[in-house]
Structure formats: C-alpha cells, structure tokens
Amino acid sequence: MTLAIAARGLEKRFGRVHALRGIDLEVPRGTTLAVLGPNGAGKSTLLRLLAGLSRASAGSLLVGEADPARARASDRRRVRAAIGYLGHATFLYPDLTARENLLFAARLHGVADARARADALLAQQGLEGAADRLARSFSRGMAQRLAIARSLVHDPAIVLLDEPFTGLDPAAGAALELELRRMHQEGRTLVLVTHELGRARGLADAAIVLARGRVVHRAATLAELDPLALEAGFRRGLERTA
Amino acid sequence: MRHEAAPSAAVRWRRPTLLVALALALAWGAAVLRAPEDSVQGVIQKILYVHVPCAFAAYAGFGVTAIGGALYLWRGDERWDRLGHAAAEVGVLFCTLVIVTGPIWAKGTWGRWWSWDPRLTVTLLLWFVYLAYLLIRGFTEGSERGARFAAVYGIAGLAAVPLNYFAIDLFGGRAIHPENLQRGSLGAGMGLPFALGIAAGLATFVHLVVRRVEIEELRAAASAEELERSAAEGAGEGPPWRM
Amino acid sequence: MSAALAVLWKDLLSEWRSRDRVISMLLFSLLVVVVLHFALPPDAGSTLRAGTAGLLWVAYVFAAVLGMNRSFALELENEALSGLALAPADRGYVYLGKAAASFVLLAAVQAATAFAFALAFDVALLPVAARFAGIAALGGLGLSAIGTLFAAVAVRTRQREVMLPLLLLPVLVPLLLGAVRATAALLDGDGIGAPLRLLAVSDAIYLIVSFVLFDFVLDE
Numbered sequence: 103m104t105l106a107i108a109a110r111g112l113e114k115r116f117g118r119v120h121a122l123r124g125i126d127l128e129v130p131r132g133t134t135l136a137v138l139g140p141n142g143a144g145k146s147t148l149l150r151l152l153a154g155l156s157r158a159s160a161g162s163l164l165v166g167e168a169d170p171a172r173a174r175a176s177d178r179r180r181v182r183a184a185i186g187y188l189g190h191a192t193f194l195y196p197d198l199t200a201r202e203n204l205l206f207a208a209r210l211h212g213v214a215d216a217r218a219r220a221d222a223l224l225a226q227q228g229l230e231g232a233a234d235r236l237a238r239s240f241s242r243g244m245a246q247r248l249a250i251a252r253s254l255v256h257d258p259a260i261v262l263l264d265e266p267f268t269g270l271d272p273a274a275g276a277a278l279e280l281e282l283r284r285m286h287q288e289g290r291t292l293v294l295v296t297h298e299l300g301r302a303r304g305l306a307d308a309a310i311v312l313a314r315g316r317v318v319h320r321a322a323t324l325a326e327l328d329p330l331a332l333e334a335g336f337r338r339g340l341e342r343t344a
Numbered sequence: 345m346r347h348e349a350a351p352s353a354a355v356r357w358r359r360p361t362l363l364v365a366l367a368l369a370l371a372w373g374a375a376v377l378r379a380p381e382d383s384v385q386g387v388i389q390k391i392l393y394v395h396v397p398c399a400f401a402a403y404a405g406f407g408v409t410a411i412g413g414a415l416y417l418w419r420g421d422e423r424w425d426r427l428g429h430a431a432a433e434v435g436v437l438f439c440t441l442v443i444v445t446g447p448i449w450a451k452g453t454w455g456r457w458w459s460w461d462p463r464l465t466v467t468l469l470l471w472f473v474y475l476a477y478l479l480i481r482g483f484t485e486g487s488e489r490g491a492r493f494a495a496v497y498g499i500a501g502l503a504a505v506p507l508n509y510f511a512i513d514l515f516g517g518r519a520i521h522p523e524n525l526q527r528g529s530l531g532a533g534m535g536l537p538f539a540l541g542i543a544a545g546l547a548t549f550v551h552l553v554v555r556r557v558e559i560e561e562l563r564a565a566a567s568a569e570e571l572e573r574s575a576a577e578g579a580g581e582g583p584p585w586r587m
Numbered sequence: 588m589s590a591a592l593a594v595l596w597k598d599l600l601s602e603w604r605s606r607d608r609v610i611s612m613l614l615f616s617l618l619v620v621v622v623l624h625f626a627l628p629p630d631a632g633s634t635l636r637a638g639t640a641g642l643l644w645v646a647y648v649f650a651a652v653l654g655m656n657r658s659f660a661l662e663l664e665n666e667a668l669s670g671l672a673l674a675p676a677d678r679g680y681v682y683l684g685k686a687a688a689s690f691v692l693l694a695a696v697q698a699a700t701a702f703a704f705a706l707a708f709d710v711a712l713l714p715v716a717a718r719f720a721g722i723a724a725l726g727g728l729g730l731s732a733i734g735t736l737f738a739a740v741a742v743r744t745r746q747r748e749v750m751l752p753l754l755l756l757p758v759l760v761p762l763l764l765g766a767v768r769a770t771a772a773l774l775d776g777d778g779i780g781a782p783l784r785l786l787a788v789s790d791a792i793y794l795i796v797s798f799v800l801f802d803f804v805l806d807e
Contacts, residue, residue: 116488119567139584159420171806183675192666194665197601206596209590238764256675299583348709455784496740497754503796504757509790
C-alpha cells in the first residue's frame with residue numbers, strides 16, 4: 103500500500119448542510135500534506151473524518167487499509183492503532199501527572215512496556231523534569247508537548263494534526279516544527295492543518311486548499327507551494343467553485 | 345452549488361395514509377355510536393374506544409422509534425432517524441391520551457382516578473421514556489449527535505418496557521386493569537368498534553408520522569439553503585494563511 | 588481487557604487525587620438520611636421498615652447519579668472522551684472500566700450511608716450485614732451499569748445535571764423494586780430470593796444493553 107490515505111468523493115453532511123463535498127485526496131506513505139483554507143472551510147471536519155471521529159456521509163475513504171468509521175469493528179480498531187491525532191484539545195487528564203497521562207494512554211493503546219514508553223516519550227519531549235507534576239499545572243506549550251507525546255504513544259504510522267501551532271510562542275513553535283520534521287524523517291505520514299504557511303512550506307510535500315467544503319486548489323511540488331502561486335491558485339479555485 | 349432538489353419522500357404517502365385513516369375513523373365512529381351501552385359501566389365505557397386504540401398506537405409507536413433508531417445506528421441513513429423521531433413525537437401524543445383517558449374511565453367505574461396497576465404504571469413509565477427521548481434530541485448540541493444519543497436511549501427504553509412490566513407485575517401494584525384481550529370478555533357488539541378503533545388508531549398514527557417526517561424534511565431543506573446562502577458570501581480579503 | 592483495567596486505574600487514581608466525587612456523593616447521601624429522619628415519624632425504623640428501605644435506596648440512586656455525572660464531566664475537560672474514542676481498544680472494555688470505577692466508588696458510599704442509616708433509624712443491619720452487602724452490591728452493579736451508559740449521553744446535553752436522573756429513573760424501576768423489596772424483606776426476616784432474582788435479571792439486561800450500545804455513545 104503506497105497510499106496512506108485515499109479518499110474519493112468524500113462528503114460530510116450535518117443535516118442538509120454540506121460541510122464537505124467532493125473531496126478527492128491521495129496522500130502517499132511517508133509524505134506530509136498541508137491542509138490550508140479559511141475558517142469554516144471544513145479542514146477540521148476533514149481531519150476528524152480521517153481520524154474516524156466522524157462518519158462520512160458519502161464517498162469512499164481509506165486510511166491505512168480501511169475506512170476508519172464505516173468498516174467492521176475489528177478493522178476500525180486496526181486503523182485506529184495506526185493513527186495518531188492531535189486536535190484542538192489535548193485529551194489530557196488534569197488530575198494526573200504527565201507520566202500518568204502517558205502511562206494511561208500507553209495502556210489504553212495496548213503498548214507493550216507502558217512505563218518504558220512513557221519515560222522515553224517524556225525524555226523525547228524534554229518533559230522529564232515535569233514528569234511528576236499534575237497536567238493541570240502545565241503551560242500551554244508544555245501541555246501541547248505532552249499532547250504530542252500522547253498522540254505518538256502507540257508509534258502511529260499516520261499522524262493527523264489540527265492547527266498544532268495555535269497558541270505557541272515562537273520558540274515553542276520552532277521546537278514543534280523540528281518535532282514534525284523528525285516525525286517526517288521517521289517515515290510517518292503527516293496531515294497538517296495549519297494557517298502558518300511559512301512553517302508548512304518547510305515541512306510539506308504537498309498542499310490542498312479547502313474553501314466552503316471543497317478542494318479549490320492543489321499544490322504538489324515545491325514550486326507550487328510558493329506563497330504567490332498558492333494565493334493565485336486559491337483565488338482561481340474560489341471563482342471556479344462559486 | 346445546488347443541493348439536490350429531492351422532493352420530500354414523505355409527500356407521496358400523505359394522501360393515501362390520510363384517506364385510509366379517515367375511512368377507518370369514520371367506520372369506527374359509526375361503530376362506536378351504534379355500539380350498545382355497557383350495562384354495568386354506562387356510557388363512560390365508550391371512552392375505552394379511544395383509550396385502547398391510543399394504547400396500541402403508543403406502544404407500537406415506541407417500537408417504531410426504537411427500531412428506527414437501531415437502523416439509523418446500523419446504517420447511518422438519517423431517514424431512519426427522521427422516522428424514529430417522528431414516531432416518538434406522535435407516539436408521545438397517543439401515550440398522553442392513554443394516560444388522560446384512562447383515569448377518566450377509572451373514576452367513572454372504579455371510583456378513583458389512579459391506581460398503581462402494572463399496565464397503567466408501565467404506560468406512565470413509557471411516557472417518561474418518550475419524554476426523555478425527546479429531551480435528549482432537544483438538549484444535545486449537534487443534530488447528528490442528538491440523533492445518535494436518542495437512538496441509543498430508544499433501544500434501551502425498548503428493553504426496559506418488558507422488564508418494567510415483568511418487575512411491576514411481580515412486585516408493584518395491585519392488578520385491577522381489566523384483562524379485556526380475551527375472547528368473550530367483551531359484551532356482544534363491542535368487538536367491532538374495538539377492532540376498528542385499533543385499526544383507525546394505527547392508521548392515524550401512520551398518517552401523522554408521515555406528516556411529521558414531511559415537516560422535518562422541509563425544515564432540513566430550508567435550513568440548508570439558508571446556510572449555503574450565507575456561506576457563499578465573503579471568503580475574506582487576503583489569503584487564509586500567515587506567512 | 589487491559590483497556591478496561593487501564594480506565595479503571597485511571598478513574599480511581601484521578602479520584603484519589605481530588606477525592607471530590609466520593610466526598611460529594613457521601614455528603615449528599617448522609618444529608619438525605621438526616622433529612623429523611625426529620626421527614627418521617629420517630630419510630631419509622633421499626634414500623635415503616637419497607638418505607639425506610641425505599642428511602643435508603645433513593646439516597647443511593649441520587650448519590651450514584653452525582654458520581655456518574657462527575658465521572659463523565661471529568662472526561663469532557665480537554666475532550667478526553669475523544670481520546671478514548673480514538674483508542675484502538677474495544678469500546679465495550681472502556682465502558683467496563685468506567686462502570687467498574689463507578690461501582691467501586693458507589694460501594695464505598697453505600698457502606699458509609701448504610702452505617703449512618705442504621706444509626707439514624709435504629710435499624711439492626713449488623714446481623715444481616717453480609718446479605719445486605721450482597722443486595723447493595725447487586726443494586727450498585729445495575730446502577731453503575733446503566734448509569735454509565737446514560738451518563739455518557741447526559742453529560743453532553745445542555746441540562747446535564749437534570750438529564751441523567753430523567754433518563755435513568757423510568758428505566759431503573761425494576762432495579763429499584765428488586766433492591767427495595769429485597770432490603771425490606773431482609774429487615775423483616777422474610778425470604779429475599781424473589782426480589783434478588785429480579786435484581787439479577789435487571790443487572791444482566793442493563794449490562795448487556797450498555798456494553799453493546801456504549802460504542803455509539805463514544806462516536807462523534
């Protein structure tokens with residue numbers, strides 16, 4: 103399977119409102135896709151569909167090797183084991199320490215040596231010092247780092263990130279960028295929803311621009327990821343789908 | 345940008361179900377008027393011709409609600425959810441009628457408005473389950489989530505009805521609700537209006553559900569148009585990203 | 588299965604840190620006992636045995652509602668519930684973990700409340716303590732079982748405090764009947780076999796229904 107994610111004609115309706123429609127997507131394994139677009143375009147909805155948190159109304163979707171929301175239960179579990187998701191919320195328990203949060207996540211995901219894994223992740227994110235502090239005492243940047251660690255606890259091949267740079271100061275943002283670069287080097291497939299074009303250009307192999315629930319522009323090469331080209335493409339796409 | 349202009353599927357059923365319901369209701373009305381007055385209970389007994397059909401519709405209604413919910417969960421097709429929702433709204437109406445007409449009859453015959461008889465009590469609990477179902481839909485953010493939660497509750501509620509009956513029959517109140525489903529317990533000439541009543545009640549239930557589904561489909565289409573119109577306006581000035 | 592244990596461990600650890608669930612449940616049910624003491628005639632313990640048994644279970648139900656509401660409210664902070672939904676674990680096991688945690692906390696509260704209840708109403712619970720514990724456990728099991736499912740729903744509605752009792756009570760009647768009758772029979776020295784069977788049947792149905800349906804409640 104060279105495609106980590108394959109979607110055809112993906113649609114998401116809430117009642118009769120089309121949040122997403124006609125989404126075609128192919129993300130080859132090991133590549134990074136940036137998802138751009140204005141607010142309300144459906145970027146978060148798309149990511150939730152990919153994660154299996156939401157069920158598509160129509161169209162086909164394969165993440166890993168199965169549909170994350172509509173396949174058989176056992177297949178869905180296999181898909182979930184291959185996906186790491188970092189949403190707007192951190193999924194952390196405030197009354198547990200950083201280490202306990204990771205321990206729980208590891209055990210929940212059936213990771214073999216949970217304690218070792220938790221410690222390794224804490225070290226990787228530079229959180230050993232705060233390992234025994236309650237998550238509720240963490241700053242935004244630290245909580246984000248812990249959330250990233252949590253999303254990686256089961257060593258997922260596919261990582262979905264929804265605006266991970268939000269609320270991070272420049273230093274933390276730069277650290278996160280390095281982090282994402284490392285994940286990419288480890289061969290993971292990344293889908294990154296972001297407003298930070300500068301960072302995305304440094305990380306992404308391809309980009310799609312969403313507006314009003316549709317893909318209005320695609321960029322598949324580095325040249326096409328140039329800001330001017332992207333903006334021109336975005337404008338053209340908007341007019342085309344108006 | 346056009347959304348599919350699918351005609352409301354329920355519209356096609358509107359007229360036929362209305363005709364069937366009206367026909368049965370007229371037949372039932374005639375049969376009720378012609379039915380003999382009960383020698384013991386007097387004319388108050390005639391309210392039973394409303395009470396019993398409503399009870400059938402109320403229980404059947406909840407079955408439809410629960411099964412619609414189950415199919416929605418299984419298939420994800422929101423038409424099942426619309427059916428379940430409509431059945432719940434119409435069903436609670438019939439259930440209310442049962443609880444209202446029952447005591448009226450009871451006061452006239454047993455001399456008291458209420459008793460904790462198993463059938464009464466289970467129907468009262470069913471009424472609460474109906475209301476809880478509708479409250480879930482009303483109070484949940486997000487129509488899809490509300491539909492799913494309500495479907496789950498509907499299924500749980502369906503399991504609860506026989507369990508409730510079993511439990512209350514064993515331990516609950518005294519059974520004084522008449523056991524009138526056996527042959528021969530009805531007086532002569534009363535069988536027909538009951539039978540017609542049940543048929544008319546169910547037909548009315550079906551027709552009302554059809555109307556309710558229709559309303560829901562129209563409402564959904566209207567809100568979709570509204571939202572599409574507002575989404576089309578203004579996609580911002582600059583590019584939607586930071587350099 | 589390890590997922591169930593992980594969830595159970597996490598819930599109990601979290602509770603141990605803050606202890607707010609157990610304390611509020613305990614205070615509430617003790618308060619109910621005190622208020623009921625004033626609401627009933629002075630010799631209620633000996634004359635209204637069945638009645639006081641019922642009131643004890645009312646206290647238990649409200650304490651359970653409090654606890655389970657809180658259990659899922661904690662999951663909503665930072666959307667941890669979505670975190671559970673994303674896990675590759677069988678969601679039935681996640682359900683079992685949460686229900687088990689609620690059961691453990693409820694059991695602690697039940698014990699303390701029973702003690703207070705025996706004191707307040709001068710009821711001889713000690714001689715029948717073992718069997719009472721059995722009844723309380725069975726009742727607590729059913730409460731936790733169906734309560735966990737409904738709490739997951741209720742906590743994401745707008746009137747979340749009111750919603751759980753509204754959802755729970757019409758469906759809980761069989762359990763209440765069984766538990767109250769069994770407790771009353773126990774105090775009267777009668778046989779508890781029949782109501783106990785009702786309790787067991789109710790528990791089984793609640794568990795099975797909740798185990799199967801929890802999957803749909805966790806989905807987004």
